[in-house]
Amino acid sequence: MRMAFDPTILVQYWPLFLQGAWLTIQVSVQAFLLGYTLGIAVALLGLMPGRLPRLAATSYVEVLRAIPFIIILFVIYYGLPFSGLRLPAPLVGTVALGLFASAYYAEIVRAGILALPRGQFESARAIGMSPLQAMRHIVGPQVARAIVPPSTNMTLTMIKESAVLSSITVPELTYQGLVVQGNTFAPFEVFAAVTLIYWGITIAVAGAARRLERRLGVAQARGVSRNRLAASYLLLERERAR
Amino acid sequence: MSIPALKVSGLTKRFRGVTALDSVYLDVARGEVVTLIGPSGCGKSTLLRCLTWLEEPDDGFIEVGGRPFGRTIVGQVVHRQTRREIDALRPKIGLVFQNLNLWPHLSALENVARGPVVVLGRKRAAVEAQARALLARLGLERQMDKHPHELSGGQRQRVAIARTLAMEPELILFDEPTSALDPELVGEVLGLLREIAATGMTMLVVTHEIGFAGGVADRIAFMDQGRIVETGPARAVLDNPTDPRLRAFLGRVLPSSLGVTA
Numbered sequence: 001m002r003m004a005f006d007p008t009i010l011v012q013y014w015p016l017f018l019q020g021a022w023l024t025i026q027v028s029v030q031a032f033l034l035g036y037t038l039g040i041a042v043a044l045l046g047l048m049p050g051r052l053p054r055l056a057a058t059s060y061v062e063v064l065r066a067i068p069f070i071i072i073l074f075v076i077y078y079g080l081p082f083s084g085l086r087l088p089a090p091l092v093g094t095v096a097l098g099l100f101a102s103a104y105y106a107e108i109v110r111a112g113i114l115a116l117p118r119g120q121f122e123s124a125r126a127i128g129m130s131p132l133q134a135m136r137h138i139v140g141p142q143v144a145r146a147i148v149p150p151s152t153n154m155t156l157t158m159i160k161e162s163a164v165l166s167s168i169t170v171p172e173l174t175y176q177g178l179v180v181q182g183n184t185f186a187p188f189e190v191f192a193a194v195t196l197i198y199w200g201i202t203i204a205v206a207g208a209a210r211r212l213e214r215r216l217g218v219a220q221a222r223g224v225s226r227n228r229l230a231a232s233y234l235l236l237e238r239e240r241a242r
Numbered sequence: 243m244s245i246p247a248l249k250v251s252g253l254t255k256r257f258r259g260v261t262a263l264d265s266v267y268l269d270v271a272r273g274e275v276v277t278l279i280g281p282s283g284c285g286k287s288t289l290l291r292c293l294t295w296l297e298e299p300d301d302g303f304i305e306v307g308g309r310p311f312g313r314t315i316v317g318q319v320v321h322r323q324t325r326r327e328i329d330a331l332r333p334k335i336g337l338v339f340q341n342l343n344l345w346p347h348l349s350a351l352e353n354v355a356r357g358p359v360v361v362l363g364r365k366r367a368a369v370e371a372q373a374r375a376l377l378a379r380l381g382l383e384r385q386m387d388k389h390p391h392e393l394s395g396g397q398r399q400r401v402a403i404a405r406t407l408a409m410e411p412e413l414i415l416f417d418e419p420t421s422a423l424d425p426e427l428v429g430e431v432l433g434l435l436r437e438i439a440a441t442g443m444t445m446l447v448v449t450h451e452i453g454f455a456g457g458v459a460d461r462i463a464f465m466d467q468g469r470i471v472e473t474g475p476a477r478a479v480l481d482n483p484t485d486p487r488l489r490a491f492l493g494r495v496l497p498s499s500l501g502v503t504a
Contacts, residue, residue, distance in 0.1 A: 117343070119339060119341060119343035120343060120345065122296050122339075122343065123337075123339060123342075123343035123344075123345070124345075125296065125329075125332070126294050126296060126332060126337045126339075127332060127333060127336075127357040127361055127405070127406075127409050128329050128330070128331075128332035128333040128357070128361040128362075128409070129329070129357070129360060129361055130325070130326075130329055131325075133360050133361070137356055137360055138345055141347050142345075142346070142347050
């Protein structure tokens with residue numbers, strides 16, 4: 001038997017790869033949104049005064065970080081039917097992925113906020129801003145830039161972890177790769193293609209993150225008014241149209 | 243007698259058993275300028291932080307223009323005010339931080355304008371016009387669109403003061419306003435404080451500048467070990483200190499003589 005790279009397999013099965021890649025992207029975006037929202041909430045909870053909220057936040061982070069993602073996934077996917085809930089695998093997979101990432105996002109956001117001098121928050125509070133207003137107007141915009149690189153790292157890790165969803169039959173990229181491999185018995189061709197697609201997705205995300213970081217950096221260094229998107233958020237000047 | 247701008251009674255603060263404020267009593271009348279002097283670590287900064295509720299005092303009461311702040315007594319029971327009640331009164335008490343804490347991601351104008359827009363819910367156009375006028379009055383008409391890192395130390399101080407004034411406070415607390423400045427800027431900032439005092443603003447100024455204390459302040463309060471040990475008209479306190487600790491303190495900060503020229 002001769003081993004030769006056979007690209008016709010990829011030509012023949014490209015719709016499956018495309019479907020898989022698309023689902024991977026969808027799952028990743030949704031898990032990112034869920035994970036980051038939860039992450040910010042847990043980070044803020046952990047910074048609240050009082051022992052109870054802090055304990056809740058640290059327990060959340062500690063528990064989720066202590067478990068391999070595949071186990072989190074199995075516990076949720078096989079555990080839910082016990083409580084009478086039977087949900088579609090892609091939904092369960094997305095939520096599990098979001099939960100997994102949220103613990104790390106929470107730590108990133110928390111560290112970013114703690115790195116800012118406390119006086120920034122206090123000077124906002126002293127003029128009468130509520131804690132949330134101080135976060136939104138003073139702390140958040142300053143923390144945003146600093147947390148882009150670590151958040152990017154975690155997001156790339158999360159995108160790659162989404163491959164694990166194949167083990168609960170979510171038809172994302174890796175799952176489709178396994179399907180094609182089962183039909184063609186050509187694992188190398190299939191996983192070389194899968195590799196390239198994951199690589200393309202992560203490159204796109206990393207590039208977008210770099211642009212975002214530059215943008216936020218520019219907004220910070222040169223005055224927010226130069227950047228309309230940042231300005232409308234940071235300056236609240238929706239009424240002052242230019 | 244009219245209602246004092248600030249009335250502090252029995253204010254006490256402990257940090258892990260160490261008493262930072264030991265039953266502080268202080269009244270500041272409307273339009274009065276009081277300076278708070280004392281050795282470092284005597285509780286001056288802690289007092290200012292408690293007066294803005296950045297630090298919650300363990301005991302005692304604060305009134306701002308006759309309104310209880312932080313705690314209130316209803317009948318015989320002490321009530322803690324809610325976060326909202328505290329935040330609602332905070333704009334009345336301006337605080338200029340020792341290290342200013344300007345917001346580096348915002349222009350000078352926005353540092354001043356953001357508070358009234360967000361906290362007081364004012365219209366942005368009106369607030370900006372007011373902030374521009376305020377900054378111009380403080381000699382910053384060319385610096386409005388600059389960020390804090392592009393400003394000199396004295397200019398930053400002015401922005402911080404403008405940010406506080408923009409909230410239209412009833413009194414302003416200054417935490418060592420000259421300590422972070424180059425020596426040649428000290429006179430400039432003291433002049434600015436004099437100007438603000440001349441507008442009738444009530445001020446409580448923590449300072450090491452005994453000259454300022456003697457020249458501008460109506461009253462001096464001397465703090466030591468968490469207590470206000472001596473208080474009285476500026477001249478009297480500086481020229482005829484009665485408390486031995488105050489004498490020792492003045493002897494250290496004014497080594498040549500106790501005579502003060504402002």
